[in-house]
Amino acid sequence: MMKDVLSVGLIGAGSNAGGHARGIAANENIRLAAVMDIDRSRAEALATEYNARAYGVLDDLLNDPEVDAVHVCSIHKVHAEQVVAAARAGKHVLVEKPMALSVAECDRMIAACEDAGVVLMVGQVMRHFPVNLKVKALIQEGAIGEVGHMIRRRYGNFDPPDRSWYLDLELGGVCVLYCFGPHEYDILPWYIDSPVVKVYSQGSESAERYAGQKDSYSTIMNHKDGMVSVLTQTVVTHTGAHDTYIMGSEGSIWMTNQKLMVNGKEVPVDVTSRVGMPSQIAEFVDCCINGKVPDANGRSVRHTMAVIEAVKLSAESGEPVMVNGEDV
Missing domain, CATH: 3.30.360.10 (Dihydrodipicolinate Reductase; domain 2)
Structure with missing residues (x-):
């Protein structure tokens, strides 16, 4: 990906998503383009704060051509299915911890991202x-x-x-x-x-x-x-x-x-430790733009x-x- 600025979408608009939005705003080469939440009103509230688009359906965000990557900030149970869907849509992925609720789900996520040639990073902010x-x-x-x-x-x-x-x-x-x-x-x-x-x-x-x-x-x-x-x-x-x-x-x-x-x-x-989130997001951007492998990649965090x-x-x-x- 030869881009100067990475356009990202947030999946989930709860408290974790708010932290990601602030971390995105603290970096110069990434912008928040869209927010999706099954409670569309929450998506709209967060999107309005950052001048982004709001969606209430995951497929609508994944079909947005301006979204290069997603941050998955949803409840734990749906991490695997959302990461797999994002990979199949050609989006790079930063997924909040826990990576998933089982090792089998981690394997599905890793395989989907490797097959699609997209970055998979897990939010091991520490x-x-x-x-x-x-x-x-x-x-x-x-x-x-x-x-x-x-x-x-x-x-x-x-x-x-x-x-x-x-x-x-x-x-x-x-x-x-x-x-x-x-x-x-x-x-x-x-x-x-x-x-x-x-x-x-x-x-x-x-x-x-x-x-x-x-x-x-x-x-x-x-x-x-x-x-x-x-x-x-x-x-x-x-x-x-x-x-x-x-x-x-x-x-x-x-x-x-x-x-x-x-x-x-x-x-x-x-x-x-407050610099952790902006630093994590900066690494994600670097990996997406320059084709690098993140430290907290899927195989590392699978362990x-x-x-x-x-x-x-x-x-x-x-x-x-x-x-x-x-x-x-």
Whole structure:
């Protein structure tokens, strides 16, 4: 694609779409051309704000000749079918996390985009947070020697109103795994460039509002190169935490999304995580215009979703589950 400016359409007009629209506006070589939502009034409200066209039917947006690419910001259940439809229409795709609700759906998405010769990128925005990029660089430089162990916590109190679709297993999947897990299970192997090969997980239903699904998980992961990582998550605690401890042969790292400590001393991080979305969109534009492969491409993030699927199976069976990159 030899264009200077990428024209994109948003599929879905909820809160995630608003973040994408702001990220698009922060970049010079991309413009928002259209917004589609099954609730056309929501599409019209967001489209009017950015001087874009509004649609209430997906095919109408996909048939718009001015739309070069789409950002899929819809409910989790329809990610796969919408990505496949966009690929068949010749549109590049940036799909919000989770990539899909099953590895089988991920495979369909990858195949459709590869067959159509279009970019498939997944919104793993934490890969663009400055503190995470710095941590990855420090590990690659050997700043703490060989990494042996990582411990990550993500604790919060997620209480969506009115029995939101976030709590519907069919529409959203297990909330703690498929709303928040795609970030957490993605970033740990990304830090160390070592995929997960085995998981053992335990989960529980701790709060009444999550009746019928587990709201808290503790997972031990073995990585291909011998490291061990531990991830604990909950969406039902009123005292939150979101941090990572990384232990190496010659030192250690502790970090949050805005603060970084190496061997007990603070390392300045120039900017905050708010640059993540504009940076992610800038990478997507570069890949679409210049024929590059994004870091968070479909095959990369397929592994993340395979790990999550393995975690779910392990917690249900009480047994470790292997992850080999193709099957779980």
